Amino acid sequence: MNTVSERLAPELCVDYLVDYDEVVRFGVETGLVDDEQAAVLRALASRHPDVAVAEWTLVRGLREDLYAACYEGGPTEPVVREHAEAVAAGTLARAGDGWEWSFAVDLALPRRRLALAAVDLLLRDDLDRLAQCADAECGWVFLDSSPRHNRRWCVASDCGNRNRVRDFYARKQAATTGVVE
Structure with missing residues (x-):
């Protein structure tokens, strides 16, 4: 949610997710995407710019849906739908002492990982x-x-x-x- 600065002042508001490359950069910065995956995602985005723009739009929509659910009394259904789509696209596998979701490295990877993180946030004690x-x-x-x-x-x-x-x-x-x- 903090990829928007001065959110409450529309005349000052700055959205830092200006394109798909920034989504990838954010993914790396937050640990949702590693450097190797980021390189693949950037290559895919250059080969499929329309799909990258669509994913960028979906990521921003997920961010706004999560913000609305947390602070504007909005519904959680859009976030839950994104989560369900991510779960359907992934594989749950043992990783060390726990479990981890694994996804194909495609342009939807950052959104899927963000959807899992969003629901994890909503379910915190x-x-x-x-x-x-x-x-x-x-x-x-x-x-x-x-x-x-x-x-x-x-x-x-x-x-x-x-x-x-x-x-x-x-x-x-x-x-x-x-x-x-």
């Missing part, structure tokens, strides 16, 4: 710790692992500082003008 940044524009999501569960900002040094400075300036202005909010 500590989903009540899933929070959205308190910044009025940000909209990033994080898992609050603070000891008192009172984290407010996605990144304290970014949104936190910006909001603390904004609040300080507003208090200074109020003290100077005598206007109290």
Whole structure:
């Protein structure tokens, strides 16, 4: 969900998943796709650009469906449908002490892995710790692992500082003008 910056301020909103290559880069960065798979995916995308664009669109749709389910009271059915399609396309196999999904390396691989991760997120026991940044524009999501569960900002040094400075300036202005909010 955090591939959109300033989600809550449409005039400032930036979507970082601008094309299929960025989906692959995100997959590598998050460990959903390894470097070897990424090379295959990029080659496939160059040979089948229309399919890559379709997959890019589906990944963005999955992201928005997950966000809507978590923060806008939207239905979970679209996310569950993506999950079911991923499960149908995969093979569950023993891996070390556990089990792992295996998929063909095709252009749908990042979406399938994201669908599994999305449902894993929705099924967490500590989903009540899933929070959205308190910044009025940000909209990033994080898992609050603070000891008192009172984290407010996605990144304290970014949104936190910006909001603390904004609040300080507003208090200074109020003290100077005598206007109290």
